[in-house]
Amino acid sequence: MKALRRLLSDDPVVVAPLLLNKVLVVGGLGGAGAGAAVRPGASVSGRIVEVEAYRGADDPASHAFRGPTPRNSVMFGPPGHLYVYFTYGMHHCCNIVCRPEGTAGAVLIRALAPLTGLDDMRSRRVSARRDQDLCSGPGKLCQALGLDRSFDGVDLLDTSSPVRLLDDGFGPPAEVAIGPRIGLSAKLATAAEPWRCWVVGESNVSR
DNA sequence: ACCGGGATGTTCT
DNA sequence: GAACATCCCGGTG
Numbered sequence: 001m002k003a004l005r006r007l008l009s010d011d012p013v014v015v016a017p018l019l020l021n022k023v024l025v026v027g028g029l030g031g032a033g034a035g036a037a038v039r040p041g042a043s044v045s046g047r048i049v050e051v052e053a054y055r056g057a058d059d060p061a062s063h064a065f066r067g068p069t070p071r072n073s074v075m076f077g078p079p080g081h082l083y084v085y086f087t088y089g090m091h092h093c094c095n096i097v098c099r100p101e102g103t104a105g106a107v108l109i110r111a112l113a114p115l116t117g118l119d120d121m122r123s124r125r126v127s128a129r130r131d132q133d134l135c136s137g138p139g140k141l142c143q144a145l146g147l148d149r150s151f152d153g154v155d156l157l158d159t160s161s162p163v164r165l166l167d168d169g170f171g172p173p174a175e176v177a178i179g180p181r182i183g184l185s186a187k188l189a190t191a192a193e194p195w196r197c198w199v200v201g202e203s204n205v206s207r
Numbered sequence: 208a209c210c211g212g213g214a215t216g217t218t219c220t
Numbered sequence: 221g222a223a224c225a226t227c228c229c230g231g232t233g
Binding site: 052054061062063085087088089090091093095108110127137138139140143181182183184185 | 223224225226227228229
Binding site: 088 | 214
């Protein structure tokens with residue numbers, strides 16, 4: 001886990017493609033008591049297939065551009081923690097914090113390929129007609145995983161956290177595509193920068 | 208298939 | 221008061 005933490009202290013533009021094929025896991029830990037065991041059936045997880053970098057101070061599209069606020073304070077903390085925000089009055093989006101403590105930066109998780117807990121995902125996402133609609137967007141995946149502001153700030157690299165980031169041995173994707181970020185006001189100076197990337201040939205990407 | 212609009216509330220100016 | 225790192229539904233072709 002030390003290697004992953006070191007990786008995440010870099011510029012989010014560098015980190016973003018390296019997060020593809022890593023795994024995000026919610027729950028699945030045993031209850032309190034000695035010998036708490038992992039219960040795979042109880043976890044909800046997915047393989048990361050699409051991400052976007054938000055660079056922080058140099059990036060007017062980043063929530064951290066204008067400095068720390070109550071909402072974005074986690075972005076200024078240590079790397080490897082989860083930043084969750086609420087937007088459009090009904091959706092949550094989750095990010096993995098990058099860069100060393102004191103310097104803001106994050107990678108937005110835009111899409112997952114579901115791995116475990118598909119039944120839980122389906123029950124939370126009633127409108128999803130196909131399994132590929134469960135996590136194919138930043139708001140969708142937070143709903144599928146049950147992530148909200150109460151998870152803001154959790155350490156993804158602590159094995160006892162309710163949300164973890166794992167290298168599950170999928171290895172790097174065979175092919176990665178790069179393009180501009182989505183949903184940004186065109187007036188922003190960095191709106192057209194190619195800071196989104198995704199796994200080519202993956203049916204679970206957004207859009 | 209593509210396109211347009213409405214939902215809904217937090218955050219910051 | 222405006223903007224918002226979105227999603228879903230209902231229109232049309």
